[in-house]
């Protein structure tokens with residue numbers, strides 16, 4: 452393979468301030484840091500490769516890997532061509548070399564010889580989801596796909612057909628996954644309970660988010676099982692900073708730094724009954740910590756030779772695998 456460039460001086464990118472809170476209020480501007488990392492012996496977990504450490508979520512996850520005491524594989528796939536020339540990113544003092552699309556196959560041979568049991572995390576872009584998943588499957592790399600969007604049906608079908616170990620989900624935050632689980636349970640227990648009701652869904656994210664919230668799509672799927680008829684294209688994407696603050700209650704500090712505010716409003720035909728569900732997250736720590744839990748879960752399933760290969764986060768939470 453082509454030699455990977457030596458890793459030069461570390462450049463720190465994306466150091467968001469963290470804070471997570473469920474159910475928002477407009478007074479969250481100065482949220483306390485809420486790190487809940489439980490250190491894990493490096494020997495107890497797999498080395499973890501995070502693609503891409505240049506992104507906000509990838510960087511936050513790589514930091515969580517280091518915080519947990521696990522081995523962060525010091526290479527990260529990027530979508531940038533000639534990425535080896537682009538340089539490196541630093542994650543909590545660990546220099547991570549960027550590997551561009553042209554080098555990734557050759558680089559993988561070397562990386563794998565050093566980290567044979569590694570688990571890969573993907574936080575890239577909707578436009579890269581399907582191609583990246585195919586790359587992981589073709590190379591038998593177990594992976595956690597946190598990236599949303601792309602062709603989801605094809606993604607699930609391709610991964611299932613490959614027989615590769617993977618967790619695919621739009622949300623790795625433990626409490627949000629619990630909410631999703633609750634909605635799914637409600638749909639199974641009371642199908643059609645909201646027949647005749649109308650629904651409105653508004654989701655607000657940092658303006659760099661290109662797709663509609665994958666979490667909102669999953670919750671809408673559960674609500675539809677309860678009798679609603681709501682299309683994914685009816686989900687309102689709020690991306691204007693002014694509206695995010697004034698209407699959605701996003702603290703100004705998180706408008707661009709990263710937030711995910713969701714409101715689902717159900718109304719009876721005569722307007723006499725209204726139910727509202729909200730899940731509001733500031734920062735990315737809750738997902739990053741959940742992603743580390745998910746890598747540990749996947750590693751255990753592989754070691755146990757589990758017959759089931761493709762999981763979602765409800766599986767991970769249900770297995771009691773979230774710290």
Ligand SMILES: NC(=O)C1=CN([C@@H]2O[C@H](COP(=O)(O)OP(=O)(O)OC[C@H]3O[C@@H](n4cnc5c(N)ncnc54)[C@H](OP(=O)(O)O)[C@@H]3O)[C@@H](O)[C@H]2O)C=CC1
Pocket residue numbers: 502503504505506507508509528529530531574575576577579583596597598599600620621622623624659735738
């Ligand atoms: N599952 C979950 O819990 C969560 C999921 N997400 C999802 O994660 C994804 C990323 O979000 P976020 O980090 O905010 O986005 P960013 O825009 O900050 O980061 C995306 C990164 O993807 C990299 N990239 C683009 N194409 C490729 C490619 N082909 N291969 C490798 N890397 C690539 C880009 O780096 P470069 O330019 O160097 O290529 C960029 O740094 C989104 O889909 C988001 O919805 C977000 C939060 C939680």
Ligand SMILES: O=C(O)C1=N[C@H](C(=O)O)C[C@H](O)C1
Pocket residue numbers: 599621622656657660663664665666667709710711
């Ligand atoms: O892009 C984000 O930020 C997020 N993306 C995920 C999604 O689309 O559901 C999860 C969360 O909303 C944050």
